[in-house]
Amino acid sequence: MTPNPQPTYKGSCLCKAIQYTITGTPLTTVLCHCTNCKKSSGSSFQANLFFKKDCLNFQSGQDKLSTYADAATDSGGIPHRSFCSVCGSNILSTNDSHDLVKDLVIITSGCLDGWPTGEGEKEFRPVQEYYCKRKVEWVRVLGETKEFEGMT
Template identity: 30%
Template sequence: MAHEGGCLCGKIRISIEGEPIGKMLCHCLDCHKISGSAFSTNVVMPVAGFKILSGTPKTFTVRGDSGDEITSYFCGDCGSTLWRNGKVSNFNPIIKAGVIDDPKFINETAKPIVELFPHRRVAWVKEIPGTTEA
């Protein structure tokens, strides 16, 4: 089943299809900044099922907490980060789960099973029971 989503202003639209490769909360410093929050909910999807439906994202590449380069893809108009990719995901897109239109996606499909950089988890966010550190 395909899921569509996009940025806040609607200029960039994406579609993802297939089973998630990974589902995680990330507490890295990049995700703090990108989300404007304490963590980011991410779903790694197979590149074969990923499509840009409309618009052209801007990119920004940094060296992440992993030490490897990671590229963010975002709307140049509203600033929404839609996905990232790099060596850490074998260049499969790391979708920011909140950009998918269907609220069931973030509630069900994107339910995290691992936490990344849990040592950076803020004290008021509880550990996800049963998750493992990746």
């Protein structure tokens, strides 16, 4: 009996200078309402997919990634936010300062190609929301997510 292969999803920045694949299913899916994720995404929250670091492979443009060490966070951690130096698309974050996420890569769901339609739609649905104390009033609860006032 052959085991089911892990799904592989393609992602890219807006200008397509950076292209990557992510293999497997996310460990968790999160909407983050912290001030820094809002500013980083340019929206009222950021939709994040947490994967093990070895699930991410760049096909092109890794040299176009710029990284910002975000030291002024509510959690006290220092996420390294990586974005395209050409078009500014927020691609991923890592955070070696928190034991819970130091072996993970946090992918922004908006940079996945072909999503939200297709295979990943159900498995990328947020199951948790962080920093709900900073959630804007008009963003409704997404059904069955677990809400947290902070990171945990």
